[in-house]
Amino acid sequence: MSELVIQDLQVSVDTEDGPKEILKGVTLTIKDGETHAIMGPNGSGKSTLAYSVAGHPKYTVTGGSVTLGGEDVLAMSVDERARAGLFLAMQYPVEVPGVSVANFLRTAKTAIDGEAPKLRTWVKDVNGVLGNLNLDPTFAQRSVNEGFSGGEKKRHEIAQLELLDPKVAILDETDSGLDIDALKIVSEGVNRFRAQEGKGVLLITHYTRILRYIQPDYVHVFVDGRVAEQGGPELADQLEAEGYDKYVKAAAARA
Amino acid sequence: MTVTDTARESVAASLEQDGVQSHLNPPPSYDLTDHPVPTGREEVWRFTPLKRLRGLLDGEPSAASLRWETELPGGVTLTEVTGDEAVGLGELGPNDRPSALAVAHAGGARLLDVPADLELDEPVVLHLHGESADDLVWGRLVVRIGAHARATVVINHTGSARYSAITTVLVGDGASVNVLTLQDWDDDAVHLGRDAIRVGRDASVRHTAISFGGDLVRLHANVEYAAPGGEAELLGLYFADEGQHLEHRLFADHNAPRTRSNVLYKGALQGEGAHTVWIGNVLIRKVAEGIETYEENRNLVLSDGCQADSVPNLEIETGEIEGAGHASATARFDDEQLFYLRSRGVSEKESRRLVVHGFFNDLIRKVGIPSIEERLLATVEAELAKNVLRDVDA
Numbered sequence: 001m002s003e004l005v006i007q008d009l010q011v012s013v014d015t016e017d018g019p020k021e022i023l024k025g026v027t028l029t030i031k032d033g034e035t036h037a038i039m040g041p042n043g044s045g046k047s048t049l050a051y052s053v054a055g056h057p058k059y060t061v062t063g064g065s066v067t068l069g070g071e072d073v074l075a076m077s078v079d080e081r082a083r084a085g086l087f088l089a090m091q092y093p094v095e096v097p098g099v100s101v102a103n104f105l106r107t108a109k110t111a112i113d114g115e116a117p118k119l120r121t122w123v124k125d126v127n128g129v130l131g132n133l134n135l136d137p138t139f140a141q142r143s144v145n146e147g148f149s150g151g152e153k154k155r156h157e158i159a160q161l162e163l164l165d166p167k168v169a170i171l172d173e174t175d176s177g178l179d180i181d182a183l184k185i186v187s188e189g190v191n192r193f194r195a196q197e198g199k200g201v202l203l204i205t206h207y208t209r210i211l212r213y214i215q216p217d218y219v220h221v222f223v224d225g226r227v228a229e230q231g232g233p234e235l236a237d238q239l240e241a242e243g244y245d246k247y248v249k250a251a252a253a254r255a
Numbered sequence: 256m257t258v259t260d261t262a263r264e265s266v267a268a269s270l271e272q273d274g275v276q277s278h279l280n281p282p283p284s285y286d287l288t289d290h291p292v293p294t295g296r297e298e299v300w301r302f303t304p305l306k307r308l309r310g311l312l313d314g315e316p317s318a319a320s321l322r323w324e325t326e327l328p329g330g331v332t333l334t335e336v337t338g339d340e341a342v343g344l345g346e347l348g349p350n351d352r353p354s355a356l357a358v359a360h361a362g363g364a365r366l367l368d369v370p371a372d373l374e375l376d377e378p379v380v381l382h383l384h385g386e387s388a389d390d391l392v393w394g395r396l397v398v399r400i401g402a403h404a405r406a407t408v409v410i411n412h413t414g415s416a417r418y419s420a421i422t423t424v425l426v427g428d429g430a431s432v433n434v435l436t437l438q439d440w441d442d443d444a445v446h447l448g449r450d451a452i453r454v455g456r457d458a459s460v461r462h463t464a465i466s467f468g469g470d471l472v473r474l475h476a477n478v479e480y481a482a483p484g485g486e487a488e489l490l491g492l493y494f495a496d497e498g499q500h501l502e503h504r505l506f507a508d509h510n511a512p513r514t515r516s517n518v519l520y521k522g523a524l525q526g527e528g529a530h531t532v533w534i535g536n537v538l539i540r541k542v543a544e545g546i547e548t549y550e551e552n553r554n555l556v557l558s559d560g561c562q563a564d565s566v567p568n569l570e571i572e573t574g575e576i577e578g579a580g581h582a583s584a585t586a587r588f589d590d591e592q593l594f595y596l597r598s599r600g601v602s603e604k605e606s607r608r609l610v611v612h613g614f615f616n617d618l619i620r621k622v623g624i625p626s627i628e629e630r631l632l633a634t635v636e637a638e639l640a641k642n643v644l645r646d647v648d649a
């Protein structure tokens with residue numbers, strides 16, 4: 001059981017002029033094995049949703065609830081959420097100078113599993129995953145995200161997804177900035193993850209092209225801090241043809 | 256997250272060609288009257304809490320000594336010489352009051368001699384131990400590295416004392432030397448040190464200052480060049496705890512063409528009243544065409560109530576240089592880094608540990624002395640246990 005249930009989630013950030021409301025009541029359920037895509041204009045709050053579920057300290061939850069397999073996610077610390085089975089592939093992965101990818105991956109795996117991975121199989125696993133994502137083995141000796149190209153950063157996020165093997169993965173614009181080959185490679189990684197029993201995926205994107213590789217079960221249109229519309233994969237095609245205009249206008253009329 | 260970037264710069268391009276002197280580094284003089292007792296308002300003393308020097312600047316004579324234990328590989332000698340002999344060897348004279356007092360009161364000097372062409376696999380290690388902060392100790396050392404020799408010299412300070420020392424490192428042509436001074440003092444030690452290095456033709460030197468202990472430590476590392484082609488790397492690592500004052504003053508005097516200097520100092524601060532000072536000064540003289548210099552200082556502030564002063568300074572008299580640059584930054588724990596690590600399941604404590612080790616990692620790897628590198632990793636870990644990892648639940 002690893003259903004992610006987001007109910008009427010309201011989130012604000014602190015600004016110089018006081019708190020600013022960004023999420024205005026988001027409701028979304030990702031059942032076991034489902035893949036949901038979120039599409040929406042810049043600044044609509046998609047990353048805010050992702051970060052809030054992961055527990056970034058910048059965001060204040062002012063209302064609503066988030067549960068994973070019935071457990072209260074909002075009551076957990078950032079690392080507890082990860083250990084409970086949540087994973088966020090970030091839109092802008094952070095550089096950690098002086099910490100090697102190898103050390104980082106092993107430390108994270110140890111934390112998630114509660115015990116150190118068996119050395120022999122672990123090295124094989126890491127090399128296998130890096131190889132699948134077309135990352136050179138010397139990659140493991142580099143500092144986390146330091147000097148990585150945009151595409152390498154995204155592939156490194158997916159390497160972590162595969163190695164840490166969470167229950168639910170939130171992918172925030174993992175497809176942005178990828179060339180067509182890298183997009184395929186990354187999609188294959190996500191699909192290997194999805195092929196396992198009961199894994200949930202929330203995929204935030206601006207482009208339908210990734211949805212040709214990663215077929216979503218549901219598509220949500222995100223506008224002005226809310227889900228404005230939901231439907232099946234066909235909704236993505238409709239958005240590509242028509243844009244967000246009518247949803248943005250409707251949201252403006254509401255405000 | 257607060258980040259303050261201090262990259263102050265003063266370029267004095269219109270200095271005279273002859274007799275140019277750096278405003279932060281006056282020319283050496285053996286005449287004590289050239290080094291009056293500072294008031295604390297002088298540019299070079301304004302960061303230092305003079306009271307905590309516990310009378311060192313008064314210049315009382317003392318015959319006390321640190322206890323010296325040495326590891327000298329074959330061919331290396333340590334002998335006593337007179338003050339005049341030290342000067343005759345080419346000692347780099349005192350350029351501040353503490354070093355002038357050390358000359359005046361040390362009663363001769365020690366000479367560490369690594370003969371020409373000797374290539375050492377094992378480091379020369381000098382263990383200098385003080386019994387008590389009540390002991391006033393003056394020290395004077397000349398290290399002579401013969402032409403084309405290759406050597407590593409470690410000076411390890413432990414225990415306690417009120418200690419002022421002047422050290423000269425003369426690096427022969429084509430030699431390669433790695434000098435490391437480790438300040439692992441007890442809590443109440445006061446240490447004023449001036450290391451000055453003269454780099455021979457095409458010689459290379461790495462000088463590393465590592466300061467963890469002591470109530471007050473103030474060290475100079477100065478480098479100048481005997482001929483073109485010399486290369487100097489000045490490294491430093493410090494960790495200031497509650498109430499500690501750790502001050503490092505660097506001076507690269509590019510007085511010869513095609514010389515290089517590279518300065519990297521990194522420090523962490525934790526606890527009320529922890530204070531670090533880093534002054535990096537580079538002078539590029541008119542003759543020093545084709546030189547390259549870079550200096551960098553980074554500080555990581557791990558708790559409230561600390562202060563890190565960091566002032567890079569560049570004085571340039573010739574435009575004909577390959578490159579000159581500097582960087583200085585003082586930052587707190589980066590929330591984004593911690594969030595990234597924690598979002599992968601790593602506890603807050605472990606995340607902090609990773610970030611701090613990561614911060615020092617590149618520097619520790621440059622030290623180039625395996626036993627010291629291992630020890631530094633352990634010391635960083637021990638420092639972390641005092642504060643950063645203490646109040647956080649695993």
Ligand SMILES: Nc1ncnc2c1ncn2[C@@H]1O[C@H](COP(=O)(O)OP(=O)(O)OP(=O)(O)O)[C@@H](O)[C@H]1O
Nearest residue numbers: 013014015020022041042043044045046047048049
């Ligand atoms: N500290 C802040 N102060 C003011 N506004 C903020 C702050 N942080 C975020 N915001 C605003 O919150 C809104 C939502 O940002 P968010 O990053 O969630 O958008 P997004 O949908 O992910 O956009 P994109 O498609 O460009 O990635 C934006 O309008 C952003 O400017």
Ligand SMILES: [Mg+2]
Nearest residue numbers: 046047048091
């Ligand atoms: Mg975004």
